[in-house]
Amino acid sequence: MFKAKVIIKRRPSILDPQGKAVEKGAFHLGLTNVKDTRIGKFIEFTVDTDDRQSAEKEVNEYCIKLLSNPIMEDYEFTLESAK
Amino acid sequence: MFKAKVIIKRRPSILDPQGKAVEKGAFHLGLTNVKDTRIGKFIEFTVDTDDRQSAEKEVNEYCIKLLSNPIMEDYEFTLESAK
Numbered sequence: 477m478f479k480a481k482v483i484i485k486r487r488p489s490i491l492d493p494q495g496k497a498v499e500k501g502a503f504h505l506g507l508t509n510v511k512d513t514r515i516g517k518f519i520e521f522t523v524d525t526d527d528r529q530s531a532e533k534e535v536n537e538y539c540i541k542l543l544s545n546p547i548m549e550d551y552e553f554t555l556e557s558a559k
Numbered sequence: 560m561f562k563a564k565v566i567i568k569r570r571p572s573i574l575d576p577q578g579k580a581v582e583k584g585a586f587h588l589g590l591t592n593v594k595d596t597r598i599g600k601f602i603e604f605t606v607d608t609d610d611r612q613s614a615e616k617e618v619n620e621y622c623i624k625l626l627s628n629p630i631m632e633d634y635e636f637t638l639e640s641a642k
Contacts, residue, residue: 483601485603495604502621505620509617510617514604515600517600518568518599521593522593522595524593534592541588543581
């Protein structure tokens, strides 16, 4: 069994209005040093197989078809062995 | 200047209906080994100060007041020096 951790980010060239909005809130709270906030996703799950290669294939398919929007987002993941 | 990376997760005791829904989709796509999907947030930003202690204070305040919901979420962050 593997534990997968996926990070999904918008591509650097794509604007992040949600990040901009939260940052404006930070500024009004007096957190004036915070800049360039970008909000992405962090997804954890287990993959119930002992073959790393097929686990990687499954994670890639999950990311491309369901978790990320391949048009404007990039994903990266780590796979750790878990018992 | 520091680069902050924040991960926000729901507490383990709190249900994640979004994760459950996506996982059901995965099952119907034939990704039957994927289990226990939990969806959180990954947030990046820069903190424009050279004092690590004040940067940490600012990140904590940002997380507690704006980025996370302290009632049901936990956050963790890393701070890397950036020029």
